[in-house]
Amino acid sequence: MxxxxxxxxxxxxxxxxxxQAVFVAALIFTCYSAVIPPAHALQLVPWDKAEHFIAxxxxxxxxxxxFPKRPLWVxxxxxxxxxxxxxxxxxxxxxxRDRDFWDWVADTTAIIAALSPMLLVWWRAQVCATQKNSDT
Numbered sequence: 283m284x285x286x287x288x289x290x291x292x293x294x295x296x297x298x299x300x301x302q303a304v305f306v307a308a309l310i311f312t313c314y315s316a317v318i319p320p321a322h323a324l325q326l327v328p329w330d331k332a333e334h335f336i337a338x339x340x341x342x343x344x345x346x347x348x349f350p351k352r353p354l355w356v357x358x359x360x361x362x363x364x365x366x367x368x369x370x371x372x373x374x375x376x377x378x379r380d381r382d383f384w385d386w387v388a389d390t391t392a393i394i395a396a397l398s399p400m401l402l403v404w405w406r407a408q409v410c411a412t413q414k415n416s417d418t
Contacts, residue, residue, distance in 0.1 A: 298350065305341070305348035309364075312337050316368045317377050334388035335395075338365060342396035354400060358393050365389030 315323045315337075326333055338361060345357045365386045373381030 298348065301344060301347040302349075305344040308337075308341055308344055312341060313364075313368065316372060317379065319378065330382075331384060331388040334365075334385050335392040338389040338392035339396045342393045346397070346400065354397050354404075358397055361393050362386075362390045365393075 326336055341361055341364075342357065345361060346354065349357065368389075369381050369383070369386050371377055372379035
């Protein structure tokens, strides 16, 4: 254990396992909320697209934390595919929900929004490394 300000700081592997557990819980909650009747689902905001955005923004952040060795594009494509799958399932007659292409767009937009700051940090590191190598 590392010591920081007099208290124990868990090892990175423990934090990754915690992130994975929270990610799986959020994933289950999202999928469950997608198939139950809308009246029974937790409603964070009054606009459906905003709820999709919030859910997939959070899932993306948790997914990146839970699987730090996975390329960002794998996390993005996987979550976008999940959003599409949810919309497909909602269109099935047994689910009694409506399939909406724009819900998937909101999901994918949230994924891009969550990954954008990470990609900018990566881009900056690439530029700095390139400049450092060209200066020597």
